[in-house]
Amino acid sequence: MQExxxxxxxxxxxxxxxxxxxxxxxxxxxxxxxxxxxxxTLMLLDTGVKRRxxxxxxxxxxxxxxxxxxxxAKPAACTKGCYYCCKTYVSVTIPEVLRVAHAMRGxxxxxxxxxxxxxxxxxxxxxxxxVNRVICPILRDKVCxxxxxxxxxxxxVLSKSLETCLRIFEENSGESFPFTDGTTDVRVYAVAxxxxxxxxxxxxxxxxEMNQALAVALREPDAEERWLAGEALxxxxxxxxxxxxxxxxxxxxxxLVENIRPTL
Ligand code: SF4
Numbered sequence: 001m002q003e004x005x006x007x008x009x010x011x012x013x014x015x016x017x018x019x020x021x022x023x024x025x026x027x028x029x030x031x032x033x034x035x036x037x038x039x040x041t042l043m044l045l046d047t048g049v050k051r052r053x054x055x056x057x058x059x060x061x062x063x064x065x066x067x068x069x070x071x072x073a074k075p076a077a078c079t080k081g082c083y084y085c086c087k088t089y090v091s092v093t094i095p096e097v098l099r100v101a102h103a104m105r106g107x108x109x110x111x112x113x114x115x116x117x118x119x120x121x122x123x124x125x126x127x128x129x130x131v132n133r134v135i136c137p138i139l140r141d142k143v144c145x146x147x148x149x150x151x152x153x154x155x156x157v158l159s160k161s162l163e164t165c166l167r168i169f170e171e172n173s174g175e176s177f178p179f180t181d182g183t184t185d186v187r188v189y190a191v192a193x194x195x196x197x198x199x200x201x202x203x204x205x206x207x208x209e210m211n212q213a214l215a216v217a218l219r220e221p222d223a224e225e226r227w228l229a230g231e232a233l234x235x236x237x238x239x240x241x242x243x244x245x246x247x248x249x250x251x252x253x254x255x256l257v258e259n260i261r262p263t264l
Contacts, residue, residue: 002262013038013263022059024066025189027182036063037193037200037260044201045264053224054102056197057095057151064155064190071182076158077165083142084169085157085177087133089126090210091240093194094203096151097210098224100138101217103149110145111218113137118215126209126241131172137211151210152194156187188249195249196256200264203228205253207240 005013017035026032036059043049044056104110117137124132138146144154158180159165167173198205216234217223227233243250 002258004262004264010263022062024070025063025186025193027067027185027189033189033193033256034259037196037256038263040193040197041200041260041264044197044203051098051102051224053095053203053228054099056194057093057099058149060095060152060190060194061099061149061155063193064152064186067186067190068156068158068183071186076160076180077162078157078159081142082162082165083139083144084165085159086136086139086144086154087169089129089240090136090151091153091207091242092151092210092213093191093198093205093207094213094227094234095194095198097208097213097217097234098227100146100149100151101214101223103146104138104214104218105221110137114211114218115215117211121209121211126238130174133169133172134211152187152190156183156190158183188252192249192252192256195253196260199253199257200260204234206243208234208237209240212237 016031017038020026020032020035021039022036023032025036040056040059043059044052046052049055104114114137117134121129121134124134136144138144138150144150156179157177159178160180161178164175164178168175168177195205213234216237220226220233223233
């Protein structure tokens with residue numbers, strides 16, 4: 001393990017970071033990724049910041065959105081009212097779940113639908129979700145009713161072919177999702193920043209199935225405080241199997257952790 005940088009060097013890094021914090025990530029410049037990871041970690045470590053888990057999810061979402069907007073990609077085939085992908089397995093970190101739950105509190109009918117979808121989801125193995133579809137309980141009248149707080153996975157699902165989406169989601173064709181160019185890279189960077197920050201601040205960084213995790217968060221009015229205090233509130237929700245296998249996202253997250261740790 002690398003030794004912690006001395007105070008002067010840490011201060012200098014924080015000063016330089018200001019140029020990149022909260023701005024679109026430059027995928028060719030790792031300093032922009034490191035600066036945002038350090039910022040997010042320090043925010044998560046600051047116990048004086050209320051609802052800091054939800055705020056971390058908001059920060060990661062804004063980073064992803066602004067980076068997507070800067071991408072020189074062809075326009076996506078997705079339009080308002082196009083909801084075909086909203087019945088796939090949605091993988092979320094706990095801060096993302098807490099953020100959506102906070103936005104949904106007090107909406108009894110919607111919470112009941114989440115609880116129902118959670119029960120259905122719990123009965124389907126993750127690998128079978130691509131044929132046993134579960135409509136997202138947040139979907140209303142063919143639009144996402146929590147569009148502003150939707151998770152990173154949903155924000156990054158931008159398709160370049162409606163025809164392919166229809167075959168995938170309506171006919172279960174088994175094809176790969178036709179992401180617009182660059183979308184996957186942006187998502188990987190945004191998720192790696194969030195996950196590395198969670199690891200560095202001693203919080204759970206793994207992904208869970210959204211319906212089940214959201215049902216837990218909605219059931220407990222003080223879910224965020226309790227989770228931040230170390231309570232294993234989500235212990236009964238299955239972890240996304242993708243997080244248990246080696247991946248480029250996992251490698252990037254661990255590399256970021258090793259890089260940032262000595263600078264805190
Ligand atoms: S959260 Fe919104 S965008 Fe994501 S699957 Fe549900 S309805 Fe669709």
